[in-house]
Amino acid sequence: MTTTEEPIYQVESLIAEDIDAYLEKHQHKTMLRFITCGSVDDGKSTLIGRMLYDSHMIFEDHLQALEADSKKVGTQGEQIDFALLVDGLAAEREQGITIDVAYRFFGTEKRKFIVADTPGHEQYTRNMVTGASTAELAVILIDARKGVLTQTRRHSYLAHLLGIRHIVLAVNKMDLVDYSQERYDEIVADYRAFADSIGITEFTPIPISGFLGDNITNHSENTPWYTGTTLMNHLETVELDQTLDQARPFRMPVQRVVRPDLDFRGFSGTIANGIVRPGDKVRVLPTNRTSTVARIVTFDGDLEQAVVGQAVTLTLEDEIDCSRGDVLVLDSAPAEAADHFECHLVWMDDSEMLPGRPYWIKIGTTTVTAQFERPKYAVNVNTMEHVAAKTLGLNAIGVLTFSTDKPVVFEPYADSHDLGGFIVVDKMTNATVAAGMIHFALRRGKNVAWQPLEIDRAHHAKMKHQAPAVIWLTGLSGAGKSVIANELEVQLARMNRHTFLLDGDNVRHGLSKDLGFDDADRVENARRLAEVARLMADAGLIVIVSSISPFRSEREMARELIGDSEFHEVFADLPLAEAERLDAKGLYAKARAGELEHFTGVNSPYEAPTAPEFRFDMQTTTPKEAAAAIIATLVP
Incomplete structure (x- = not known):
């Protein structure tokens, strides 16, 4: 028994020593995060699969399953379809495309890697931004048959915008152009001209075939004219950003x-x-x-x-x-804090950005409320031209300014991704809708401060012998908001209360004279009403606002601005069909006929309040009854 046990113990001891040595060596390797990006079907997933295969990061049972799957999708001969290693979603395998961001870990003798395979389709550009946000290097793939395409430009611009300092231009599928040096040089020259136009001063071009492995790990005999580095050698030796x-x-x-x-x-x-x-x-x-x-x-x-x-x-x-x-x-080199900035913004939601709407932004470890102004311009990624824009839609990129509700510690994104980059979150849905990169703080953010006043809100209210309040009436056109508002002010005037009525139609003759009725302008109109109402409440007044204000987000913005204790939402609830029946001005009919654009309830949405302080069924409640009920609750 002794003779059989000793060799086993010796083997176990050797294995333990080897494992300890391996783990010790692996622990101290540097880590490079990189992405593969480019246009549809440029071979991104295949390239990553090839790198995983060449670095021996595939288990035997996984390799067998991969070989079986390759036969199912019709790979020629005994070749393995390496893209199947990365395209994990069923929908991806069925369509032969990448939809989600796939992260893979692998390592070599010199370095550890985390690679993000990002989608090539334009509709999934937001996924590419997600993958690029933590990357230090981008491998931009180009199909040698197709050359530089729109998505090549878009992804290169985004990679540069997101501060990725190292760019590899992988001219893929060289086997399909007979390893032509002339074709390779033509593509590199085209890309260099584009790169210069967007500020990419350096990139490393490599001719490869992800499917056959040319110039991935070893130099290929098929490209004797190429004397540069292989892709893996470049990834193993490139200087990491942490040093900077x-x-x-x-x-x-x-x-x-x-x-x-x-x-x-x-x-x-x-x-x-x-x-x-x-x-x-x-x-x-x-x-x-x-x-x-x-x-x-x-x-x-x-x-x-x-x-x-x-x-x-x-x-x-x-x-x-x-x-x-x-x-x-x-202490000897502090960062700045400000509340007004210029930034690049990449919009990633199907619903367009609405200037003036309050959003959450998360920067570093802090979350604050921010409002974006109308874009200074949007960027046409095909021509790099600056084009006029009123807002930003899905996948749009623009430069604009925004303000926050309190000072934020920041650094320009070029100096610190952690303190210069931020995400934008919709307050109503909690969906991440955009990613932004701060350029600098505006002078207003540094130099404009609140001036302390001797006579404050409490003193104004005491002088008027009343508690200030903002009574915000909302509802469809024709629901009776203005009638309730007028009746409310009349009854308060009889009680010698100090009031002011901000009627939605009237303010469009002056305060909001420059605004139309699309979503962005409605958001800005609500913001202006809220700001004026707050100032009047500061003066000790009971402010009555009568406005359709169709979006919950803007009514919540008004509540936050004014204060929950002084803001009172009143919902004049009337079904759409009844509002149309009672419409003496014929506005609904014009909207139905296409003569009125952006008409609430017909071709523009109305988001009814979910928890208003007052809700009146306007089919059973008269304006006098509604006004009396409000006064009985709010005015002692």
């Missing part, structure tokens, strides 16, 4: 305050830029409080220094106020 980020001043958005007991208080986050060490003097933004780093705490023990990409917990020598969303920075 470490040279920048220290920045760490605070993700969490850690307080397990009374003796420990730390601030956790991932370092966005720079290096931090115990003893460094730091500043908390935007509060500007300062302290000194006492410890750098990790699960494996304290560190002497921490660098870009590390998740750590910092303890400070002083008990200062710091919370999630704040940013710890080097």
Whole structure:
């Protein structure tokens, strides 16, 4: 028994040593994140599958299944369809296209990789942006038969816009053009002219065949005229962006305050830029409080220094106020904080952007409310021409300004992706609708501050012997909003209350004279009404707003702006058919006949309130009864 056990133990010991050595070596390899992108059917999935195969990252049973699937889809001979390794969705395999972003991990002797296979179809451009947002390198594939296409330009522009510093131009399917150097040189020259026009100063062109493996891992005998690097060699040796980020001043958005007991208080986050060490003097933004780093705490023990990409917990020598969303920075080189910016915006939702509508934006670890102004211009990705735009639709790219409801700590996206990049979230649906890159803060964001006033809202209200309020009436055209509003003001006037009525039709003769009735203009009209109503409420008035204001988002914006305790939504509820029947002006009939565009209820939507303070069935309630009910509840 002894003679049979000893060799087993020796083998187990050797295996354990080999595993430990492998894990130790693998742990200290650098990591490169890259994407493959380009037009439809340029071979992105096939290329990734080939790299996984060549790096021996496919298990035997998976390889057997892949060979079987390749036969099903009609691959010639014994060739493997490497795209099937990445196209995981059933719909992708059925259509032979990539729909979602597929992430794959693999490694070589020199480096670890995370690659994102992004869709080529224009309708999935938002998925490409998602994959590119964390990438350091982009492999732009071009089908050698087709050359530079629209999506080639679009994805190259987006990669450059998103700050990807390393571009590889992989001229794929060289086997289908007989490995023609003339064709390759022609494509490289065309792409270079385009790259120069958008500011890409350097890229690495490589002629490849993802299907046959030419110039992927080894130099191909089929391209003796090509003397440059192979694709894998370039990926293994390209300089990583972290080296540049470490040279920048220290920045760490605070993700969490850690307080397990009374003796420990730390601030956790991932370092966005720079290096931090115990003893460094730091500043908390935007509060500007300062302290000194006492410890750098990790699960494996304290560190002497921490660098870009590390998740750590910092303890400070002083008990200062710091919370999630704040940013710890080097005191001698602080970042800026502002509330008005210029940015590039990539719109990724089917519903177009509505200037003036409040959205959530998430930048770093903070979330704030933001409003976008009308685009300065949109970008035509085919010609790089700046074109006029009133808004941005799906996959559109534009330059515009936006403001936030409080100062945000930031850096230009070119200097920090973490503090310069943001996502936009629709407040009503919680859907991510856009991605943005900050250029700079506008002067208004730095220099305009609130002027303190001696006579405040409370004093104005006391002088008028009433509580200020905003009573916002909404409903379809002809539902009776204006009649209720007039009756309400008459009854309040008899009670010697100080009021002002903002009627939706009347303000369009002055305040909103420049606005039309499309969605974007309706959003802006509601914003102006809300701003004026707030100012009047500050003056101590009871403000009555009568406006269709068809979108819930804008009514919620008004509520947030004015304050939940003073904002009272009144829904004049009348069915559409009844509103049409009672329409003395014939507006609904004109809308049905196509003579009126953007008419609410006919060719423009109306979003009824879900939880108004008052809801009146206008088929059974008179305007006098509605006004009396409001007064009985709100006015003592």
